[in-house]
Amino acid sequence: MDLTDSEILHEFRFLKVFKDGRVEKISWPPVKIPPSDDPITGVRSKDVRISNEPEISVRIFLPKLPDPTHKFSLIVYMHGGGFSMMSAFTPHYDRHARRLTGESTSIVVSVEYRLAPEHPIPACYDDSWAVLRWVAAHSTRDGAEPWLNDHADFSRVFVGGDSAGGNMAHTLAYRVGTIGLPGVKLVGAFLIHPYFGGVEADDKMWMYMCPTNSGFDDPRMKPPVEDLAVIGCERVLMFVAGNDHLREPGRAYYERLKRSGWKGSVEIVENEGQEHCFHLHDPTNENAVALVKKIVDFINQ
Template sequence: MSDIIASSSASATTTPRYVVDECRGVLHVYSDGSIVRSSRPSFDVPVRDDGSVLWKDVVFDAINNLQLRLYKPAVVASSPSSTSGSKFPIFYYIHGGGFCIGSRAWPNCQNYCLRLASELRAVVVSPDYRLAPESKLPDAIEDGFMAVKWLQAQAVSEEPDTWLTDVADFGRVFISGDSAGGNIAHNLAVRLGAGSPELAPVQVRGYVLLAPFFGGTIRTKSEAEGPKEAFLNWELIDRFWRLSLPIGDTTDHPLVNPFGPSSCNLETVDFDPILVVVGGSDLLKDRAEDYARRLKLWGKKITYIEFEGKQHGFFTIDPNTEAANVLMQIIKQFVAENSI
């Protein structure tokens, strides 16, 4: 499969170009300003599709050529005439990748969504978003918002996609995100507020933040003392932020640091229930824990779960481990408790 050159210098030069930044072997930024993206995923694993879950791709933003992937259990208990109570909840899964890499079509993402649809008995929506450095923040956040506005359009359309609407309960929507996707989910929670009134008749019931990718100019203990060989080490964290932040901004940017000097006061925000999950050996652990602790002190409905000894993204990197299985049951319980 060939590489994709996103942008390049048109003029010839006698000075050989060299790699300035590289991310997981799939993104290379060169000294001449060119950006090369490989069409090969950094997680080249087999897709475990046994046919028990159906899926398809849909364009949700034609202007930016953005797609989302829909999943639903193949065996549907409800019929088009059945009540909403017998339909499936809708569960968004927004992929990670430091705002720089990743895709709904990467096999690790697809495998996790197949499992979510099967085990949660849910319609899973997995949207793409524009990536940095070609598209810097806040573009990814806006794309996440457009992905949920697409769902609202389906809910009110006179000609909806019945593949979705025949089985989906628009009154039971959950928004989850992994790493950078967890950051997007948090910012959607702030923007939409409890009950998500601007999405009516769509109603968000809760958010699942899986190792949310937050930052700040002052390093936390887990960031400063975390192992250099960690799956998400400090060098890579720093690189992701450098590539994704607007020029001149720091990691105290309001979309990056929930408690930064220019961030909104989260104490005054009325949130839907939030589940925060992190690995105990993840360099982002302290930020996730502090986020959950502060919101809980302010009376928000926050559940914090830490998996001792686990690295960043353990649930998709090793999806068949005991910890990943336990997490799936925790998510399932969260969805059930907030669907009533």
């Protein structure tokens, strides 16, 4: 191999790009665990492939059934990882989705979207939208997945995510507001430490992974006021962390949303002294417990 092939062309927070086209990611590949049933909480889970081309899968979590016909709120959740790492099937995200399911008594559909740069952005946005549309197709009670046919309340659907996944949750709400989603009422969106541009190093990484970008003000990365005015849900809950480099862009999104003319309600919760996505790494931390409880209250409001 020519020594110049090992020259680094781009070095980002989560990945390096070499002259010969190789990409090296940190924490790669992600550790994945299989779905399982929890005999203590009664939460069940299974993996479902919703598309072969492109390949899109979900992990579905079902709460304990109080009776065979019970209907639950439904959450479509997008994991974080800088659009390029992690998985819905990692221990951290399996545990988080399972916890949301059990404590909010909601069905959670956790999205295994395609990762950049192998699958350039907007693949992740398109995959999450495909999952939400797949979920909505069950509102007639004759879809492919029995758990959704039998137990989902399509008048109480939520989208949520952390970091990159928070950005994707916003994009889903925007698409619902501009395109529509027959059969489903999108009640709310919860965004945990979301990415919304404003950090040059991360923005350059996003633009590298999205060859069709329109620069630092790309509306997918930094949603403008006019996009926020038409998001298709009634409520938004945001979390920012005091020691998170995404704190200020998150707060800026909140302020733009408030003044956009959107008719819904938005609340922001700030965890002083906490790091980015702290709730995933230490779920027993009192702030992590409070964060999940806040989401549970938001869902069950």
